[in-house]
Amino acid sequence: MHTKQSTQRGPGGHDGARAAFTLVELLVVIGIIAVLVGILLPALSRAREASYTTQCLSNLRQVGIYLNLYANENKGFLPPQSPTFIRAMPGVTYEYIDQRYTKGAGGKVFYCPTLQPVTMYLFNLPGAIDPATFDWSPEEHWKKSATNTGHRILGYFYLGNPTLDLPFTSPDNYWIDMNKNGKVRDEYVVKFSEKGSSNLAVMTDVVNQVVGSPQQKKERWVLRHPSQVKNPKGGTNVLYGDGHAAHVLRGDMQVRWYLPNSVGW
Numbered sequence: 001m002h003t004k005q006s007t008q009r010g011p012g013g014h015d016g017a018r019a020a021f022t023l024v025e026l027l028v029v030i031g032i033i034a035v036l037v038g039i040l041l042p043a044l045s046r047a048r049e050a051s052y053t054t055q056c057l058s059n060l061r062q063v064g065i066y067l068n069l070y071a072n073e074n075k076g077f078l079p080p081q082s083p084t085f086i087r088a089m090p091g092v093t094y095e096y097i098d099q100r101y102t103k104g105a106g107g108k109v110f111y112c113p114t115l116q117p118v119t120m121y122l123f124n125l126p127g128a129i130d131p132a133t134f135d136w137s138p139e140e141h142w143k144k145s146a147t148n149t150g151h152r153i154l155g156y157f158y159l160g161n162p163t164l165d166l167p168f169t170s171p172d173n174y175w176i177d178m179n180k181n182g183k184v185r186d187e188y189v190v191k192f193s194e195k196g197s198s199n200l201a202v203m204t205d206v207v208n209q210v211v212g213s214p215q216q217k218k219e220r221w222v223l224r225h226p227s228q229v230k231n232p233k234g235g236t237n238v239l240y241g242d243g244h245a246a247h248v249l250r251g252d253m254q255v256r257w258y259l260p261n262s263v264g265w
Contacts, residue, residue, distance in 0.1 A: 045195060065101065071191065079093040080092075081159065083169065084174070084259060094151075111142070117136060146219075156204070159201055160241070175257055177257065201256075205237050205238075209218075209261035209262065218255070218264065219241060234250050235253070238265050
């Protein structure tokens with residue numbers, strides 16, 4: 001006797017067999033995902049860069065607190081710095097700040113978060129140790145002397161209280177007379193919160209040194225925010241001599257220091 005084979009149906013009357021994606025449907029899904037990724041990635045990148053900028057400003061404000069504490073204990077003077085080594089902190093200054101204030105955690109505040117990890121060549125100085133050393137963490141940079149002079153390489157330019165670290169040098173040879181008054185003493189800060197210090201930088205993001213006219217130098221600067229991008233809308237973060245920190249756009253930055261290739265803020 002012939003019996004008719006029954007077909008099982010699932011809820012709603014649909015066949016119980018699994019429906020598979022067709023090739024066209026799969027390609028459509030992949031295309032939609034690709035479009036979404038293309039939309040989201042720039043937004044995520046901007047969010048990351050914004051967080052870097054915010055963290056960097058927080059770092060600089062914390063450094064401002066350390067500098068204020070130092071000044072209170074040293075007759076108002078900021079930690080000494082050589083005008084020729086604005087990327088480095090003298091060993092004596094490092095030991096004082098590390099032992100009294102940062103307690104070994106200076107790598108978290110003396111380096112911009114865009115410098116993760118830090119490549120040694122970016123902060124190479126005359127007499128730097130092992131040139132093959134790459135990918136140091138900021139904490140390693142902070143703890144280990146990076147030159148045969150005992151300087152610690154920072155993730156920022158430190159510009160406060162310049163001292164004569166080399167024979168026959170003077171801050172007059174390095175700072176530019178921006179207000180054209182015939183002197184440069186009013187272009188840098190020696191004491192915390194001295195007159196005019198609210199407009200004078202004591203620490204800034206690292207900007208590469210370049211040759212050429214002032215305009216060419218500004219165009220060629222590689223700024224940290226956004227990181228490692230020659231972006232006309234990019235900028236740098238600056239800590240001023242009264243302890244406040246602010247973001248400065250490329251168009252508002254000026255060439256302010258040279259040895260002999262200029263940098264600015």
